[in-house]
Amino acid sequence: MSLVLLTGAAGRIGTVLRGGLPERGWAVRCLDVVPVPDERPGEAQVVADVTDLAAMEDATDGVDAVVHMAGISGESTWAAISHANIEGTYCVLEAARRSGVPRVVLASSNHATGYTPRPGASLLTEADAPPRPDTYYGVSKVTMEALGSLYVDRYGLDVVCLRIGSAFAEPTTTRHLSTWLSPADTVSLVDAALNAPDPGFSVVWGVSANTRTWWDLTAARALGYEPADDAEVYSEALVEVHGEPDLADPVHARVGGEYTTAEFDAENFEKP
Numbered sequence: 001m002s003l004v005l006l007t008g009a010a011g012r013i014g015t016v017l018r019g020g021l022p023e024r025g026w027a028v029r030c031l032d033v034v035p036v037p038d039e040r041p042g043e044a045q046v047v048a049d050v051t052d053l054a055a056m057e058d059a060t061d062g063v064d065a066v067v068h069m070a071g072i073s074g075e076s077t078w079a080a081i082s083h084a085n086i087e088g089t090y091c092v093l094e095a096a097r098r099s100g101v102p103r104v105v106l107a108s109s110n111h112a113t114g115y116t117p118r119p120g121a122s123l124l125t126e127a128d129a130p131p132r133p134d135t136y137y138g139v140s141k142v143t144m145e146a147l148g149s150l151y152v153d154r155y156g157l158d159v160v161c162l163r164i165g166s167a168f169a170e171p172t173t174t175r176h177l178s179t180w181l182s183p184a185d186t187v188s189l190v191d192a193a194l195n196a197p198d199p200g201f202s203v204v205w206g207v208s209a210n211t212r213t214w215w216d217l218t219a220a221r222a223l224g225y226e227p228a229d230d231a232e233v234y235s236e237a238l239v240e241v242h243g244e245p246d247l248a249d250p251v252h253a254r255v256g257g258e259y260t261t262a263e264f265d266a267e268n269f270e271k272p
């Protein structure tokens with residue numbers, strides 16, 4: 001059984017992966033700044049901060065791959081984002097390199113490209129959406145992808161960046177009808193990123209097979225990802241409450257949704 005270090009194991013996506021990866025044949029070493037609740041049989045646990053390079057070197061010792069889900073999962077102050085998300089990603093990659101770990105899977109985000117206009121009829125490939133961050137959070141995901149690229153080219157690691165849409169138990173907004181990544185598909189996508197032969201540096205959209213998707217899944221499918229879910233089954237109920245998306249509304253005109261609005265200006269996050 002191969003061993004994966006899962007950072008952010010106590011978080012929302014980490015918890016999903018703790019449930020699903022063992023069924024796909026992965027032993028999981030959980031890492032978080034807090035102990036993971038309900039430790040499961042076969043799991044190992046490390047309580048550490050991803051920005052502590054020495055601790056990360058210890059944590060990556062002997063693992064076959066790292067899945068990096070730790071960090072701040074939305075907008076915050078520059079100080080908080082740059083420390084947790086940028087310094088944290090550097091420490092994860094550098095620890096993996098020092099420990100000889102061949103593969104790292106990184107949780108990037110659609111917000112790396114959030115100011116990209118929502119596409120019309122054609123789907124966006126990864127190449128159609130170069131960095132266009134909508135927040136400091138989005139900048140940290142662009143930087144994550146850049147760091148991953150550096151560690152592939154300079155040190156020969158395999159690094160797969162997942163530009164995750166909206167990874168929630170179920171869609172709760174009409175935007176999610178396009179961006180949802182279901183829990184089951186989250187596991188399938190990470191498993192594919194861990195198993196794909198020689199991915200080198202790869203950036204793929206992380207989204208379910210949504211009828212209303214904006215993103216082309218060709219590159220993700222090439223890794224072996226086979227999405228099973230479609231947010232459309234929630235559409236009737238969501239449209240009844242919220243109406244069909246108004247494409248003149250910035251929340252629906254750009255892929256980053258509300259992150260592109262004034263409400264998400266970092267000034268609003270500086271307040272205590």
Ligand code: 15L
Pocket residue numbers: 073074109110111164165166167179256257
């Ligand atoms: C993300 O990257 C966030 O982590 C998550 O909280 C959602 O905001 C999601 O994007 C989204 O775009 O819905």
